[in-house]
Amino acid sequence: MPTAGELRVELGCGKGRFTVGTAQAEPEALIIAVERIPDAMVIAAERARDLDLKNVFFIDADAADLEAYFASGEVDRIYVNFCDPWPGARYAKRRLTHPGFLLRYRKVLSSGGEVHFKTDNHDLFEWSLFQFPKAGFRLSEVTRNLHENGPRGIMTDYEEKFYRLGTPINRCVGTMEELPSSENPL
Numbered sequence: 001m002p003t004a005g006e007l008r009v010e011l012g013c014g015k016g017r018f019t020v021g022t023a024q025a026e027p028e029a030l031i032i033a034v035e036r037i038p039d040a041m042v043i044a045a046e047r048a049r050d051l052d053l054k055n056v057f058f059i060d061a062d063a064a065d066l067e068a069y070f071a072s073g074e075v076d077r078i079y080v081n082f083c084d085p086w087p088g089a090r091y092a093k094r095r096l097t098h099p100g101f102l103l104r105y106r107k108v109l110s111s112g113g114e115v116h117f118k119t120d121n122h123d124l125f126e127w128s129l130f131q132f133p134k135a136g137f138r139l140s141e142v143t144r145n146l147h148e149n150g151p152r153g154i155m156t157d158y159e160e161k162f163y164r165l166g167t168p169i170n171r172c173v174g175t176m177e178e179l180p181s182s183e184n185p186l
């Protein structure tokens with residue numbers, strides 16, 4: 001899609017409600033959704049096909065392997081929506097907002113590239129707010145109740161379910177800046 005204004009990558013797209021909604025709303029952006037469970041990804045791909053979307057593609061892959069698919073500096077924005085919270089310190093490295101992942105995102109993001117993060121999980125969100133700066137991302141648009149004054153933005157499948165249950169949705173944006181040299185983020 002050489003005419004694409006922006007390249008955006010969604011990690012763990014699940015059944016793709018957000019993926020197709022975003023692709024539909026922003027036809028000039030190229031959306032690539034990464035999902036490691038093929039059964040979920042197929043549903044997302046069928047949704048895109050049914051809407052005849054031309055600006056969305058899917059990769060059946062692990063978010064840890066982004067560098068195998070994208071060149072350095074190629075990606076403008078990464079979406080991490082309702083990733084698995086992996087409670088307990090033992091599994092922290094599996095969280096998609098762990099510095100190990102954030103440092104990998106740096107390798108494919110363009111200068112000033114962004115990570116847009118949403119979750120229903122309060123503990124994961126509060127923990128993640130400390131991880132972004134460690135990996136050289138400046139935080140903005142931090143909210144602990146995104147839909148407080150009515151629905152905002154395109155919802156994911158999980159988000160719609162939590163919204164209907166009245167669970168507050170947390171959201172923030174991390175913008176890539178220089179990596180702090182003084183500390184080891186891992």
Ligand SMILES: C[S@@+](CC[C@H](N)C(=O)[O-])C[C@H]1O[C@@H](n2cnc3c(N)ncnc32)[C@H](O)[C@@H]1O
Pocket residue numbers: 011012013014015016034035036037040061062063064081082083084156157158159
């Ligand atoms: C809780 S679901 C959320 C799905 C969707 N983002 C939503 O909000 O409706 C998390 C999804 O991320 C996928 N996932 C988790 N870790 C992943 C990884 N390392 N690479 C790719 N996909 C991953 C899971 O297979 C699952 O479909």
